Structures are given as structure tokens and as C-alpha cells.
Amino acid sequence: MLKLVETEFLKLRRRKLPWVMLLAAFVMPFFAFLFYSYLGKKGVDPLLFYKMSALGFTMFIILPVILGVLSTILMYDENQYDMLKQLWIVPVSKLGYFFSKFFMILLYSVGFMLLTAVGSIAFSVLPGIVAFSWGSAFYLLQKCLEIGVLCAFGLLPILAVAASQKGYILPVCATLVYAFLSFFLMSFNLYLHPLSSMAAIVMRNNDIPGLAFTGAPNLPLAFLCIDVWGVVSVWVADLALKRK
Amino acid sequence: MSDFLIETKQLTKIYGEQTAVNAVNLHVKKGRIYGLLGRNGAGKTTIMKMIFGLASITSGQVEVFGKNIKGRQKSVYPRIGAIIETPGFYPNLTGTENLEIFAKLRGTAAPDAVKNALTVVGLPYKDKKLFSKYSLGMKQRLGIANAILHDPELLILDEPTNGLDPIGIAEMREFIQKLSAERGKTILISSHILSEIALLADDIGIIDHGVLLEESSMEELKQKNGRYIQLRVSDVPKATLILEQRFGLAGYSVQDDETLRLYDTSLDMAAVNKALVLQEVSVLSSQLCNDTLEDYFKKITGGEGIA
Numbered sequence: 001m002l003k004l005v006e007t008e009f010l011k012l013r014r015r016k017l018p019w020v021m022l023l024a025a026f027v028m029p030f031f032a033f034l035f036y037s038y039l040g041k042k043g044v045d046p047l048l049f050y051k052m053s054a055l056g057f058t059m060f061i062i063l064p065v066i067l068g069v070l071s072t073i074l075m076y077d078e079n080q081y082d083m084l085k086q087l088w089i090v091p092v093s094k095l096g097y098f099f100s101k102f103f104m105i106l107l108y109s110v111g112f113m114l115l116t117a118v119g120s121i122a123f124s125v126l127p128g129i130v131a132f133s134w135g136s137a138f139y140l141l142q143k144c145l146e147i148g149v150l151c152a153f154g155l156l157p158i159l160a161v162a163a164s165q166k167g168y169i170l171p172v173c174a175t176l177v178y179a180f181l182s183f184f185l186m187s188f189n190l191y192l193h194p195l196s197s198m199a200a201i202v203m204r205n206n207d208i209p210g211l212a213f214t215g216a217p218n219l220p221l222a223f224l225c226i227d228v229w230g231v232v233s234v235w236v237a238d239l240a241l242k243r244k
Numbered sequence: 245m246s247d248f249l250i251e252t253k254q255l256t257k258i259y260g261e262q263t264a265v266n267a268v269n270l271h272v273k274k275g276r277i278y279g280l281l282g283r284n285g286a287g288k289t290t291i292m293k294m295i296f297g298l299a300s301i302t303s304g305q306v307e308v309f310g311k312n313i314k315g316r317q318k319s320v321y322p323r324i325g326a327i328i329e330t331p332g333f334y335p336n337l338t339g340t341e342n343l344e345i346f347a348k349l350r351g352t353a354a355p356d357a358v359k360n361a362l363t364v365v366g367l368p369y370k371d372k373k374l375f376s377k378y379s380l381g382m383k384q385r386l387g388i389a390n391a392i393l394h395d396p397e398l399l400i401l402d403e404p405t406n407g408l409d410p411i412g413i414a415e416m417r418e419f420i421q422k423l424s425a426e427r428g429k430t431i432l433i434s435s436h437i438l439s440e441i442a443l444l445a446d447d448i449g450i451i452d453h454g455v456l457l458e459e460s461s462m463e464e465l466k467q468k469n470g471r472y473i474q475l476r477v478s479d480v481p482k483a484t485l486i487l488e489q490r491f492g493l494a495g496y497s498v499q500d501d502e503t504l505r506l507y508d509t510s511l512d513m514a515a516v517n518k519a520l521v522l523q524e525v526s527v528l529s530s531q532l533c534n535d536t537l538e539d540y541f542k543k544i545t546g547g548e549g550i551a
Contacts, residue, residue: 003348006348007345007349010345010348011337011345014374077334081334083332083333085328086346089296089298090349090350091318
């Protein structure tokens, strides 16, 4: 498995897009900086700034879309250039192959959210919008790590779609639908969609200002939702890869 | 243990209602080059995929290194190198980088395995040219380099000369022969190019519409393959009468009103010519002929020739 992950890194040589996509981690911190700079406010509550910079659109839209695109990139070459047969006869196990891709997604997701955390602190503390405190920095770091880990698991269905397709159009479209679907479903039931379940886990203490659920989130149900989707995704990916 | 590195018994593959491979009994001997010849769509690739467990077997069995293969038999893969269909590699990487990935995945122990494999196929080591910029010939060479990277005993090459120019084909042929002669590799190679197989293979299997029509060594095939004496004479009916009466000949055929084919090549042609001339039958020409492999292919497939 370690070998597979190592080779995943080698395969990314000279690929610019995954690195360029990391810049998206700074999009919301930058917008939050612009917003508070425009208002001319100083000494803003760090949680308010971080809600905008890391715990809002980044969690619900930007990160899932970025991870969906990355899933497609990771699967594309081997599907498009008919390389899977060569890998199978090495031999590489089909599930090992799938999990090595997932591990890359997980690492990328955590890295992306760490960059978001760094960007949030930089864009808030350096211009003096927020007064630095270790407490708020750790809070942000903790939430970003949670989002990074959970979102990777929440994106397993997209990775499975990417594994089953030769092209990139369907996985990318599926990513967009999948990300926005979590928004719609959230108002009906938090535990139908892995991304809304992720939000329920991250916001479990109702400690993000302006983002709160009416009741206490049901954590076991949220984890169950992510697990069930994850298991089904692995099963689908295994079937799809067996056909190739 | 049997003498065969690959042996299939009644190997059959059915896709829906179409039988792609029908009860094929293939025997690949150790240290030899086995050429699997057939038109496009004859079932060659399907057989190779079944040998690797990349396609399920409908019925029959495959034995590789004496082991019955059911599904993906991972234990035999390290002993086999292969190109199945067009070899694909990562376009953003160089040839060396691509091979390094496969070497790592295989756990290839030799530190200079990649360099050696590239040298054998005549590709530069640590070259900066990306795979996406490779010519078709270079891609095929890289495919072979990948197949021999871990120094396997058995090579399975599915149409390795596909898309190559004549010089590339000749180089590839020479290279495959060298692998067999100098390194003792057993090679199963498929092709739809008859001349290619004729020049390369020690043993040949001819497959058509999923059925293995013929399997023999090239030597045997050449021997039994349509050797005859073509005789052009002025009077065919009279000549046949003389041949039947004087030489007891039964195996002949009349091609046209002045040509005969005599299938007993051990005949004393000097005596035949003399007898015919004495009976006032002019002998316009007589020559020992061999059917080409293409003629033979046509004959046994009962249809069109092959490239």
C-alpha cells in the first residue's frame, strides 16, 4: 500500500493543476479580508472571520469541488490510456489501487484545509482585523482538520464515479451536482448526504456563529451516513474496476 | 511437470451469444517462440487476457507454469512480462520515470533494472523526452522494456509490431529473437501479420473465428505444407495416363489444360521427363514448389488470405 501511495506522488510530476488548485484555499480568506477591510472594522471576533474564511463556502462548495476534480485527475490517465491492465498484471490489487487514490485525496484535503487555516490567520491577523490568540487559532486548526478528513470520506462516491468512467466530464458534473445537492438536502434531512453529515459533525457544538442547527446534531447518524455511502462507494468502485 | 509453460485445455470464452474463443488447446513450450496467428477479431487477445485472468473463462482451463489459473493468479505474474493491446504509460512522465513506477510497484530488486531494460530496447536512460512525445515505435519499445523489467521467464506480447514502420518491425523482430536465443525467454506472440510470424516463430498456432485450426512447429508446417511438383506439359490427359501406368501415381491434380501438380515429391523427375518425352508429350517446365504460408492459411481457414 505504501508503494502504491509513493507511486501516486511520482505520477503527479509535472502536473500543474493540482498545485494550482491549492490556491483556491486562499479564496475565501481573501474575500473575508476584503469584506472586513471594506467595512473598516478592527478587532473583529475571530470566529466571525473564520466562519467566512474557512467554515462556510470553503467547507460546503470549494473543497468538495476541488476534491472532485482531483479525483478525476487521479483516475483519468489510467482510464484514458488503458493502463489498468498493465497495473493488474504487476500485480496491483484493485482495492489497493482505489485506496491509494483515496489516500491522496485525504492528504490533499487535509493539506488544503491547513492552507485555508494559515490563509485565514494571515489575512485576519496581519492586517489587524483580528487580534491573534492561540485559542482561536487552535479552534480554527481543529475545525479545518475535521473538515479535511471528513470531506475526503464524503467524496468517496465521486472517487467511485471517477474510477468507473473513462472520461472526465461525468465525474466533474457529478461533483458539482453532488456538492450542491448537499445544500438542498440539508434543509430536509442532514443525514442523507455525506457532506451535510460532515457539516453536522463539524458544527456539533453549535459553536460557529451564525451557523446553528435547531436541535443537537445526531452524531452517530451522521457518521453512519458517511460510512454507508463510503462502503457503497468502495463496493461500486471494486465492481467497476473488476470490469476493466 | 509438463514441458509446456502455457497449456490451455478446451479454453472457451463466450460473450453474450458470441463465442470469441472456442475450445482452444494451446501448448507453449519452454524456451521457444510461439506465434499465434489470426485475423483481427479472431480471438488472440481474448486468449491472452484469459491467460492473465483479465477476462473470465467461460469453460476449459489454463495452466501457466503448471498452475491452474483461476481468475487473477498473482503468484505467476512476477514470472511473466506482457504487452496486452497497446501499452499505455503516463504521458506527463519520461520513459525512465514510467519504468521507475512499475519497478517500484513490482518491487524489482536490481538497482539498475530500469537502465538495463531501456538499454536492451535501445531507449535512452534518464532521457528528458516525455512519453506523450514518443513515436509509436518508441512507445512499443517502452512497452517491451516494461515487460522485461523484472527479467521474467515468459513474455506474452500481443501484436507488438502494431503500427510500426517496416524498419521498426524488423528491429522488433530481431530484438524478440535475441530475447529468445540469448536470454532463453519463452515468448508467446500474437499477430495478424503472417510474414511476421513466419519469420519469428518456432511454433505456430493458427486461429480463426475463435477456433485453433492448426498447431505445429514451423518446421513441421513447412514440411507438410503443400510441397508439390508443378509440371507443364503439352498433353495433360496423356501425361496423367503415363504417370498412373508407369509410376503408379495417384496424388496429382489438374490445374488447367497444360498444368499438373504432382504431390509425391520423391518422384524421379528425370525418369518422369524421359518417359513423357518418349511418349511424345512435351515437357514445357517442371519445378518443385512450396505453397506459401499464406496459401496454407487460406486453405485451412477456407477463405481470404492474411496480410
